[in-house]
Each structure stands twice: as C-alpha cells, then as structure tokens.
Amino acid sequence: MDERTLDRWFLREVLPHQEALLRYLRWICRSDSADAMDIMQEALVRVYSSARKKTPDDPKKFLFATGRNIFLDLVRRAKVVTIDTATDLVEVSTVHDERSLETYVSTQQEWRILSNAMVSLPGLCQEVIKLRRIYGFSQRETAEKLGISEAAVESHIRRGVRRLAEKLRSDNPIAEGHLVRIDDKRSEKKAKSVKPHE
Amino acid sequence: MNKLSNLPSFYRLEREASRWLAALDAKGLLDCDEADLAALAEESPDFAKWLSQSDSHRVAFLQIMSTWERIERLDEYPSMDKAEQIKPRFVLIEARQWIAMAASLVILVGSALVLLPSGSPNNFETEIGERRVVALAEGSNIELNSNTKISVTLIETERIVTLSRGEAFFDISHDKSRPFRVITGGQVITVLGTKFSVHKRKTGVEVIVFAGKVQVDNLIEENNSESAIVLADSIAISENNKIIVLKQGPEAVSRELSWRTGMIVFDGTTLADAAEEFNRYSRPQIFCKDPSIANLRVSGQFHSDNYTAFLRLLSDEYGLKISRSDNGKTIEISG
Numbered sequence: 001m002d003e004r005t006l007d008r009w010f011l012r013e014v015l016p017h018q019e020a021l022l023r024y025l026r027w028i029c030r031s032d033s034a035d036a037m038d039i040m041q042e043a044l045v046r047v048y049s050s051a052r053k054k055t056p057d058d059p060k061k062f063l064f065a066t067g068r069n070i071f072l073d074l075v076r077r078a079k080v081v082t083i084d085t086a087t088d089l090v091e092v093s094t095v096h097d098e099r100s101l102e103t104y105v106s107t108q109q110e111w112r113i114l115s116n117a118m119v120s121l122p123g124l125c126q127e128v129i130k131l132r133r134i135y136g137f138s139q140r141e142t143a144e145k146l147g148i149s150e151a152a153v154e155s156h157i158r159r160g161v162r163r164l165a166e167k168l169r170s171d172n173p174i175a176e177g178h179l180v181r182i183d184d185k186r187s188e189k190k191a192k193s194v195k196p197h198e
Numbered sequence: 199m200n201k202l203s204n205l206p207s208f209y210r211l212e213r214e215a216s217r218w219l220a221a222l223d224a225k226g227l228l229d230c231d232e233a234d235l236a237a238l239a240e241e242s243p244d245f246a247k248w249l250s251q252s253d254s255h256r257v258a259f260l261q262i263m264s265t266w267e268r269i270e271r272l273d274e275y276p277s278m279d280k281a282e283q284i285k286p287r288f289v290l291i292e293a294r295q296w297i298a299m300a301a302s303l304v305i306l307v308g309s310a311l312v313l314l315p316s317g318s319p320n321n322f323e324t325e326i327g328e329r330r331v332v333a334l335a336e337g338s339n340i341e342l343n344s345n346t347k348i349s350v351t352l353i354e355t356e357r358i359v360t361l362s363r364g365e366a367f368f369d370i371s372h373d374k375s376r377p378f379r380v381i382t383g384g385q386v387i388t389v390l391g392t393k394f395s396v397h398k399r400k401t402g403v404e405v406i407v408f409a410g411k412v413q414v415d416n417l418i419e420e421n422n423s424e425s426a427i428v429l430a431d432s433i434a435i436s437e438n439n440k441i442i443v444l445k446q447g448p449e450a451v452s453r454e455l456s457w458r459t460g461m462i463v464f465d466g467t468t469l470a471d472a473a474e475e476f477n478r479y480s481r482p483q484i485f486c487k488d489p490s491i492a493n494l495r496v497s498g499q500f501h502s503d504n505y506t507a508f509l510r511l512l513s514d515e516y517g518l519k520i521s522r523s524d525n526g527k528t529i530e531i532s533g
C-alpha cells in the first residue's frame with residue numbers, strides 16, 4: 001500500500017477510535033492519565049507500522065488489542081500485576097467486539113462536538129481558526145482583518161489546533177457509552193466474588 | 199503505579215506536530231481538503247526530515263491533521279435554508295443553536311457554508327424557540343432571537359438588513375464607506391459600526407444600544423423624517439411616529455439582552471408581560487385571564503425554553519392555579 005493510501009486509511013479507520021481507546025486505557029491504567037496517553041500513542045504507532053505490510057481486518061479491535069498488550073507488557077516488566085487486572089482485561093476484549101454499540105457519532109452530534117470545541121477556544125485564537133480554516137482567508141488576509149502579525153496568526157494556529165485536539169479528546173460521547181458497557185460486565189463479575197477494585 | 203514506561207511523550211509529539219502544522223499552514227500548503235504528507239515533505243525538506251525520523255512522528259502529525267480536517271468540515275454541514283449555489287461574491291456563514299439543547303452555554307458558533315449570490319437579498323428565519331447566528335464575511339454578526347425573520351443585502355455602498363419579524367442583535371464591523379442599515383416597520387436604523395439590538399414589537403420598534411451609537415430615523419413621510427441619535431446603554435422606542443429615548447444604564451440593557459444567552463430575566467415584571475415574553479419562545483401559549491393577578495409582579499431568571507419552571511414558581515410560590523387545555527396548546531393561570 002502506498003503511503004498516501006495508508007495515511008488516508010489510518011485517518012479514516014483508526015484515528016476515529018483514539019478517544020475510545022484512551023478512555024479504555026485510562027480505566028485499565030488506573031494511574032495518572034499521562035501513562036494512558038503514551039500507551040495510546042504507542043498503540044497508534046504500532047498499528048500504523050504493521051499496516052504498512054497488511055491492514056488489519058478489524059482496525060478497532062486490532063487497535064484495542066495492541067493497546068492492551070502494550071499495557072500488559074509494561075505491567076509485567078514492572079511486576080505489579082494482580083489477578084483481577086488480568087481477568088478483567090480478558091472480559092473487556094469481548095465487549096469491544098460487539099457491533100451493537102454505535103461506532104460513529106451522528107452528523108448532528110459531530111457538528112455539536114466540533115462547535116463546542118471551537119467556542120472553547122479563547123477569543124482571538126478562535127477568530128484566527130475561524131477565518132483561516134472555515135472562512136478560508138489566507139494567512140495575510142487573516143492577519144490584516146484581525147490587526148495582528150502573520151507570525152501571531154501562525155502562533156494562534158499552532159496553539160489553537162492543540163487545544164481543539166485536547167477538547168475533542170475529552171468530549172467524545174461515544175466513549176462514554178463504551179465505558180458504561182464495561183462497567184456492566186464488571187458488576188456481573190463482581191457477583192462471582194472477585195475482589196473489588198478501589 | 200508510577201510512570202510505567204519510557205515511551206516517547208505524547209505531549210511532546212503533539213507539540214512538535216502542531217508546530218509543523220502551523221508552519222506548513224503559514225506557507226499556504228494546508229489549504230486542501232485532504233493532506234498529502236509526501237507532497238508536504240517535498241515542499242519542506244525540514245519537515246520531511248522530522249517526519250522520517252520515526253513512525254511516531256508520522257502518526258502524531260496525522261493525528262493533528264485529523265483535528266485540522268474535522269474543523270474544516272464544519273463548513274459542510276447542511277444548512278436548513280435552501281440557498282442557491284451560484285458563483286459567490288460574498289460568503290455567508292451561518293450557525294444555529296436550538297434553545298432546547300442549549301443547557302447553560304453561551305451561544306455556540308458552529309458553521310455551515312452557504313454560498314450566496316451577490317447583490318440579491320438572502321433570508322434567514324428562526325422558528326419559535328430557535329436562536330441563530332448569521333455571520334457575515336466582512337466580520338459582522340447578527341443574532342436572531344426566537345421567531346424572527348430577516349433578509350440581508352450587501353452591496354458596494356451599503357449593508358442592508360430588513361427585519362420583518364422578531365428581534366435581532368447586531369454586532370457590526372466598522373466600515374465608514376459602507377453604512378449598515380436595519381429597516382423595520384417604518385424605521386431605518388443606521389450605524390457605522392457598533393452593537394445594538396432591534397425588536398419589532400406589535401406596537402412599535404425597540405432599539406437597544408449596547409455599544410457605540412445608532413441613528414434611528416422614523417419615516418413619517420418621504421421627505422420628512424424624525425430622527426434621533428441613540429447612545430450606548432440606552433433604549434429607544436419608536437411608536438406612533440414618535441421616538442422616545444431612555445437612558446437605562448448597562449444593567450438594564452444586559453437584562454433586555456439576556457435572550458442572547460438563552461435567558462429571560464424578570465425584575466418586577468407584571469405577570470401578564472412575563473407570560474407574553476415566554477410565549478415568544480414556546481409553542482404552548484400562556485394566558486392570564488384573571489385581571490386580579492395580571493398585575494402581580496414577578497422577578498427571576500429563567501432559561502427561555504423553561505416555561506415549566508416559570509409555571510412551577512407561580513403555583514408553588516404565588517399559589518396560583520395552572521390549567522392546561524386538552525390539546526396542550528394553551529395554559530391558563532388563575533388566582
């Protein structure tokens with residue numbers, strides 16, 4: 001697969017799941033989320049690299065499995081595994097196979113998520129992104145309209161796109177849905193007298 | 199558990215990727231719909247070098263590009279208007295926010311790109327309970343309140359809005375060469391650049407100036423017009439061919455403009471007036487037939503779609519009786 005096709009495939013089939021993966025990882029890490037972020041990132045990179053040779057049939061399942069394996073590797077090396085952690089992870093993998101959970105947000109929801117993200121940006125930053133990306137003005141036109149330098153426009157773009165990425169990560173409604181299902185499984189398991197977690 | 203790993207820091211990668219995105223964008227290389235990393239690498243050898251250092255760089259860049267692409271797609275969402283896609287001279291972008299979904303958020307601005315022909319009027323309308331923002335390419339914003347209809351025409355020498363129904367808030371960008379006029383029910387409101395609202399009421403037109411100043415002209419006859427300059431924090435009421443200007447102060451003005459955040463504020467308002475205000479925003483219409491209670495004064499802050507909270511206040515705190523019609527279309531309050 002040539003790189004351009006691979007990139008498009010990755011953007012379309014893998015990246016939409018990153019928020020769900022992050023929530024899953026945060027839940028199993030149960031430590032500061034910086035770990036979960038780094039594991040998510042590593043999982044994405046591994047999926048990309050292996051897709052160079054062959055793209056997986058079920059990208060989402062493969063992504064989650066990769067994330068889980070990275071976590072288990074690290075945990076094994078740190079020797080802090082509990083029996084509960086291991087059995088939990090086995091259960092969870094079946095949840096993510098279920099197609100009944102909606103994978104993609106509806107258009108209306110996507111619009112609302114994006115709008116929310118845009119308005120969370122501070123004033124000038126929001127204006128820059130709006131003029132540049134949505135209205136389609138050039139960098140020079142944007143700078144002129146707002147009365148700032150072109151370097152300032154570039155700086156606002158840089159910061160704005162990061163803030164948007166952060167907001168989109170934390171705002172994904174579908175991920176919440178996944179979390180609910182996982183908890184249901186966990187409460188089922190609790191009845192079988194497995195040691196409860198904090 | 200302590201930090202588990204020596205994996206490359208996600209935040210560092212994201213920082214680097216966004217720096218590259220901004221730099222490539224500054225060169226105008228990211229104006230396309232879909233990113234082509236190979237093409238970008240060709241245009242910028244420094245970027246190519248960073249990209250080739252590791253797949254983690256590549257993935258980080260793809261991630262930040264996916265955010266960039268998603269935002270651009272805001273302009274693809276279908277608008278509820280049927281706009282003709284003729285070769286545009288002006289680009290009008292509009293966003294809307296249904297009050298029912300608003301919660302306590304301030305007006306959201308999302309976008310749908312609506313391409314419109316130049317020189318001809320373009321109509322925007324809201325239904326009962328709906329609010330909407332129309333953003334003009336020259337930088338002005340028009341916020342439409344519930345049940346409002348405007349038409350916008352932009353030409354070389356003037357910017358004209360006709361308000362045929364309802365209430366709108368105007369945040370107009372300053373342009374000496376192109377005055378902005380709002381025409382409604384026998385008045386013309388002219389500004390160069392400022393923030394004000396216009397409400398077409400049954401009896402007349404109410405203009406509230408938030409900032410700057412506006413000129414209100416009452417067109418009595420063709421060659422004879424009464425005119426007034428209205429300054430910030432004032433409300434002008436134009437009725438029966440007379441213009442009355444009241445200096446109200448910023449608090450009163452903010453109260454009158456609370457609809458912009460989906461709120462209604464009552465401060466010693468009569469029950470009859472309060473009910474009438476709610477009726478602008480909700481389909482079930484509230485009536486107060488009992489004259490003994492119509493002049494009861496109410497105070498409070500409500501979400502404009504939350505007439506049930508208002509009714510609850512009336513029954514719980516004022517001990518009034520609320521009865522709904524069978525078809526749910528009218529609600530009557532009695533003592």
